[in-house]
Amino acid sequence: MSKWINICHLDDIPANTGRCALLNKEQIAIFHINDGEKRIYAVSNYCPFSEANIISRGIVGNLGDKTVVASPLYKQHFELTTGECLEDENVTIKIYPVRLDGDTVQLAA
Amino acid sequence: MSSVSNLLVIGNGPVGHKFLEALVQSGKADDYKVTIFGEEPHAAYDRVQLTAWFETRDAKDINMVPDGFYNDNGFTLYTNDKITRIDRIRSVVTSEQGVEVYFDKIVLATGSYPFVPPVLGHDRENTFVYRTIEDLEAITAAAQKGKVGAVIGGGLLGLEAAKALKDLGLETHVIEFAPRLMAVQVDDGGGAMLRKKIEDLGVSVHTQKNTQQICDGENTCHKMIFADGQELETDLLVFSAGIRPRDELARNTGLGMGARGGVVINNNCQSSDPNIYAIGEVALWDNRIYGLIAPGSAMAQAAVDHMTGTGDSEFAGADMSTKLKLMGVDVASIGDAHGNTPNCRAYTYVNDREEIYKKIVVSEDDKHLLGAVLIGDAAEYGSLLQFMLNKMELPPEPEGLILPQVEGHSTGIGVDALPDSAQLCSCMNVSKADVVSVVEAGAATIADIKDSTNAATGCGGCAALITQVLNAELEKLGVEVNRDLCEHFAYTRQDLYNIIRVEKIKTFEELLEKHGSGLGCDICKPTIGSLLASCWNEYILEKPLQGLQDTNDYFLGNIQKDGTYSIVPRIAGGEITADKLIVLGEIAKKYNLYTKITGGQRIDLFGARSEQLPIIWKELVSEGFESGHAYGKSMRTCKSCVGSTWCRYGVQDSVAMAIMLENRYKGLRAPHKLKMAVSGCTRECAEAQSKDVGVIATEKGWNLYVCGNGGMKPRHADLFASDIDDATLIKTIDRFFMFYIRTADRLQRTSVWMNNMEGGLEYLKSVIIDDKLGLCEELENDMSRIVGTYQCEWKTTTEDPKKVECFNHFINSDASDDNVVFVKEREQIRPIKKTERENLIAVG
Ligand code: SRM
Ligand SMILES: Cc1cc2nc3c(=O)[nH]c(=O)nc-3n(C[C@H](O)[C@H](O)[C@H](O)COP(=O)(O)OP(=O)(O)OC[C@H]3O[C@@H](n4cnc5c(N)ncnc54)[C@H](O)[C@@H]3O)c2cc1C
Ligand code: SF4
Numbered sequence A: 001m002s003k004w005i006n007i008c009h010l011d012d013i014p015a016n017t018g019r020c021a022l023l024n025k026e027q028i029a030i031f032h033i034n035d036g037e038k039r040i041y042a043v044s045n046y047c048p049f050s051e052a053n054i055i056s057r058g059i060v061g062n063l064g065d066k067t068v069v070a071s072p073l074y075k076q077h078f079e080l081t082t083g084e085c086l087e088d089e090n091v092t093i094k095i096y097p098v099r100l101d102g103d104t105v106q107l108a109a
Numbered sequence B: 001m002s003s004v005s006n007l008l009v010i011g012n013g014p015v016g017h018k019f020l021e022a023l024v025q026s027g028k029a030d031d032y033k034v035t036i037f038g039e040e041p042h043a044a045y046d047r048v049q050l051t052a053w054f055e056t057r058d059a060k061d062i063n064m065v066p067d068g069f070y071n072d073n074g075f076t077l078y079t080n081d082k083i084t085r086i087d088r089i090r091s092v093v094t095s096e097q098g099v100e101v102y103f104d105k106i107v108l109a110t111g112s113y114p115f116v117p118p119v120l121g122h123d124r125e126n127t128f129v130y131r132t133i134e135d136l137e138a139i140t141a142a143a144q145k146g147k148v149g150a151v152i153g154g155g156l157l158g159l160e161a162a163k164a165l166k167d168l169g170l171e172t173h174v175i176e177f178a179p180r181l182m183a184v185q186v187d188d189g190g191g192a193m194l195r196k197k198i199e200d201l202g203v204s205v206h207t208q209k210n211t212q213q214i215c216d217g218e219n220t221c222h223k224m225i226f227a228d229g230q231e232l233e234t235d236l237l238v239f240s241a242g243i244r245p246r247d248e249l250a251r252n253t254g255l256g257m258g259a260r261g262g263v264v265i266n267n268n269c270q271s272s273d274p275n276i277y278a279i280g281e282v283a284l285w286d287n288r289i290y291g292l293i294a295p296g297s298a299m300a301q302a303a304v305d306h307m308t309g310t311g312d313s314e315f316a317g318a319d320m321s322t323k324l325k326l327m328g329v330d331v332a333s334i335g336d337a338h339g340n341t342p343n344c345r346a347y348t349y350v351n352d353r354e355e356i357y358k359k360i361v362v363s364e365d366d367k368h369l370l371g372a373v374l375i376g377d378a379a380e381y382g383s384l385l386q387f388m389l390n391k392m393e394l395p396p397e398p399e400g401l402i403l404p405q406v407e408g409h410s411t412g413i414g415v416d417a418l419p420d421s422a423q424l425c426s427c428m429n430v431s432k433a434d435v436v437s438v439v440e441a442g443a444a445t446i447a448d449i450k451d452s453t454n455a456a457t458g459c460g461g462c463a464a465l466i467t468q469v470l471n472a473e474l475e476k477l478g479v480e481v482n483r484d485l486c487e488h489f490a491y492t493r494q495d496l497y498n499i500i501r502v503e504k505i506k507t508f509e510e511l512l513e514k515h516g517s518g519l520g521c522d523i524c525k526p527t528i529g530s531l532l533a534s535c536w537n538e539y540i541l542e543k544p545l546q547g548l549q550d551t552n553d554y555f556l557g558n559i560q561k562d563g564t565y566s567i568v569p570r571i572a573g574g575e576i577t578a579d580k581l582i583v584l585g586e587i588a589k590k591y592n593l594y595t596k597i598t599g600g601q602r603i604d605l606f607g608a609r610s611e612q613l614p615i616i617w618k619e620l621v622s623e624g625f626e627s628g629h630a631y632g633k634s635m636r637t638c639k640s641c642v643g644s645t646w647c648r649y650g651v652q653d654s655v656a657m658a659i660m661l662e663n664r665y666k667g668l669r670a671p672h673k674l675k676m677a678v679s680g681c682t683r684e685c686a687e688a689q690s691k692d693v694g695v696i697a698t699e700k701g702w703n704l705y706v707c708g709n710g711g712m713k714p715r716h717a718d719l720f721a722s723d724i725d726d727a728t729l730i731k732t733i734d735r736f737f738m739f740y741i742r743t744a745d746r747l748q749r750t751s752v753w754m755n756n757m758e759g760g761l762e763y764l765k766s767v768i769i770d771d772k773l774g775l776c777e778e779l780e781n782d783m784s785r786i787v788g789t790y791q792c793e794w795k796t797t798t799e800d801p802k803k804v805e806c807f808n809h810f811i812n813s814d815a816s817d818d819n820v821v822f823v824k825e826r827e828q829i830r831p832i833k834k835t836e837r838e839n840l841i842a843v844g
């Protein structure tokens, strides 16, 4: 079974924004969404379109029933639960297991 | 027809040009060898727009001829050469320069000339007419030497000329023989109201004045002596006392002429010689000369139809309704304005406070509109004209058409009732059917319609009506004109602005809860972030606002392709000391940043990693720099030229003005970025006419230009106000920016905003200069609040450790992004290219 690693306190990620974590040399974008209810998502920080590590700096929101982040460089949308790109079905970014232990954000090692 | 016939067009004015265009359209241009003679040095230009020449003083801006038009169609044009003789026996014409051309057919489009009454002294120096670009150039030069100007003639053109003199900075007088201005088009009541309006512009009006003599003045160049013994001193004089057809060629070759001149034509526009056509202002049809462009265009079409046999339009007279195109003075006259029809009825509405006079003349049974006069508010011009032209039945109680509108109760014309053939734009001859067909083909905005049909690009009088037709058609097509911001807010940007203001909403969450749904997205969040900033001007990285910002605003820098950011400190007006240059150099060196001079007259430092940004900015702030807002949809730079301090031609201190303006508006957030420039004289080295706000120094103050654009679709700025002082300049820009912020769409530059604005420049002037909506005080207050609450976002950020923390690339590590790699080129860094990176990995 995987081990859960403490990454940060939830408040370190201002609500409805993202930050990037480093775990096993991988860059993981973590998003904190709060619309009355706290939620947390983790996807790869690497944007395959711009080939830069910037996904954590995208704006989060929803398009229809999908919760998404928009890549800050060229604005493609990735679904946070699946990593699928809405503009190009051939592109998917990696997703990571993430959870809240109280107010502590944890990633699975 | 197998052989090609020689077709000669004499006169290259607007109507001569319309003829050529219609000929090309007919598809028969190849049947003719076309030669054109024009006496003026320029190829055809739009005389209707002549006054617009003052805005840029560039003939190109009123040119009517598309690039390559003559060549592509095999036409030969002689400019600067006039035909002096038509020899109908030998079928040859001779020009002043000695060119001889044989002809099979002639089109006479020689137009008319301004009538100069033969009063004593009419030919003195410094007397002008108002007809050609050269006339305007001469008037401009003379205005620089004088202080007072007078126009003889208070008709449509005289008033346009008077406004131009006023704009050139002269004390201006209009002298009219009749008891009122625009005597032909308006009645007594309208004339009195019009007079007030013209006087409001600062022009003195003298009616019932018969000029008897012009002689040397005591303090000025001329003195005018009137029949009643009164006198007026003036430096320059413009005659605008009517036009006379230029029919000398026709007269000398023996064509049929009217008693008072003009070449007599039939419905096909043929003169008494069937091989010679006459069109435009030289032609006399049913004993009338038509001094307007629309009838000229109709004649051109009729002549082409007849000559080529490709159509059957005939000229059957034309409507002479007109609208004056003077800033701030709405005047329109339709049909039987004086109520001369037997037994007609008239209804009048007069409002002295707002200086509005409206009259409609209707048939005895109240069913049909015969004429109208509109002063002070000509909004109904388009619909009233359609009622008359299409003989549409009026609503019961037709006076409702000119009474002020009661909320929710529209008295205008139902555009659906208009027949397809209704001519919506008479200047460009565009019918309702034309508009409907381009809408069906995808046009969705008034700008699209202007592009594809030219409608509303002449006098502009039809724009409101065309917009109504557009909207009605879109609705019919089921194109719901959906201007909702996005799926989260069923409102336009303008609606949201008003909601935020009225309900004093300070956060996105509050707005979403009250008026939206879902989580928001990358469209609505930055838009609302920007609206909140425009309204309340709070620090944009404050917690509830932070997540709304696009990455550039979040990191207060522009993101580059590799995820690093650029640093652009404000260098107001482009002025910088040696010490500050050194600071920038040293910082660039210390952090190994790529440096470049930007197109906005400042210095950009590239290649900063996100975590370096607060460190570098802390140093910059301590050296006295502040954020340049290169990242925001906000005020960017105010470029300057060196101006009167150093430049031998400068007439004002453009650098000081640019610095003042840039500092005043710095940090202002808007629907899109805002750029300004100030030039010290008309040479315009700061390129102010390509900016949202451009300022050009004059001897007497500043000329203000608005809604220019460089970039993807360049647009020349429009002249908005002339010779204004510093205080008026600032006040006007304050109002302009705030009105734009209130009413523009998301990501709409001022240029596009203007192109889409119903009523265009005149409307904007009426709101911002004449305060027609009574908004100006509020706009000024809004701006002064924003100016008063400015803060340097970088200073605030570097002082808050929690904010600084957000710039770290990792939340759980001090490491940097190892994907960011630089290589050297021309002694500076640049991001590694993909191919280079692949080699690196192969080698490494
Ligand atoms: C740095 C600079 C180029 C340079 O090296 O000279 C530049 C760089 C960018 N320009 Fe520009 N523009 C720069 C002067 C201009 C100018 C010239 C000027 O301002 O006098 C223009 C034409 C004038 C105008 O705007 O009307 C200009 C017209 C544009 C446009 C087209 C706008 C349009 O209305 O068509 C864009 C695209 C946009 O904004 O949507 C753009 C967008 C951009 C962006 C923001 C593109 C992006 O999103 O990455 C670039 C940001 C790079 C960065 O990190 O700063 N830039 N850009 C110039 C910065 C000036 C400054 O000091 O702030
Ligand atoms: C300031 C101003 C504002 C106006 N505003 C409006 C308006 O708002 N609405 C409207 O409908 N109309 C307006 N008009 C009137 C409109 O411009 C004219 O109706 C239109 O220009 C007539 O076109 P035309 O081609 O018949 O004549 P012109 O424009 O006079 O063109 C005739 C051309 O032929 C040339 N020519 C003459 N004789 C010879 C020769 N022998 N050989 C070679 N060339 C020759 C002339 O130099 C001239 O270039 C305005 C006019 C002016 C001056
Ligand atoms: S012109 Fe294009 S590439 Fe050059 S700076 Fe402007 S936006 Fe960038």
Ligand code: FES
Residues within 6 Å of the ligand: B424, B425, B426, B427, B428, B455, B456, B457, B458, B459, B460, B461, B462, B463
């Ligand atoms: S009627 Fe003059 S522009 Fe349309």
